[in-house]
Amino acid sequence: MKKFFLLSMFVSMALTVLNAQGTQLQETPTDGPKIEFKETEHNYGTIAKGGDGNCEFTFTNTGNEPLILSNVKASCGCTTPSWTKEPIMPGKTGSIKVRYNTNNVGGFNKTITVTSNAIDAPRTILKIKGTVLQPNNTKE
Numbered sequence: 001m002k003k004f005f006l007l008s009m010f011v012s013m014a015l016t017v018l019n020a021q022g023t024q025l026q027e028t029p030t031d032g033p034k035i036e037f038k039e040t041e042h043n044y045g046t047i048a049k050g051g052d053g054n055c056e057f058t059f060t061n062t063g064n065e066p067l068i069l070s071n072v073k074a075s076c077g078c079t080t081p082s083w084t085k086e087p088i089m090p091g092k093t094g095s096i097k098v099r100y101n102t103n104n105v106g107g108f109n110k111t112i113t114v115t116s117n118a119i120d121a122p123r124t125i126l127k128i129k130g131t132v133l134q135p136n137n138t139k140e
Helices: 002-026
Strands: 035-037 041-048 054-061 069-074 079-083 093-100 106-116 123-133
Touching: 035 123, 041 054, 069 079, 069 093, 079 106, 093 106, 093 123
Parallel strands: 041 123
Antiparallel strands: 035 054, 054 093, 069 106, 079 093, 106 123
16 A cells, blocks of 8 residues: 555646646747738739849847847749848848749749847748739730
8 A cells, every 4th residue: 555655646747847848849939029910921913024023021029038030931933032131120021032034934822031139030931922924815
């Protein structure tokens, strides 16, 4: 009986410790930089070959520490991103400008991966899509 009592007490303590660790791991930090995009997808629609392939994604640092974008990478070489390199202070905005090469005729669906120090979303995926047609095939 004594062994059973000690064993059940040990199991109970072990479960309590494991439960406490699991709860601690699931907590979301509240202090730090946070990134909030106005939009995460841009649809060019139908554009002519050689047309304007530029778009811009704007974001705000809704956290309480400076936000830093460490990398912005497109899914292929036909898409070129440029972004705000300096730290974005709390409450301020930044942008990511994307240029798609509209000399490539056909449909496209590309992604841009944004890596930052944001505590809520350290990696964010932006999307661009549309269709490039020959100039005489453009639908209005």
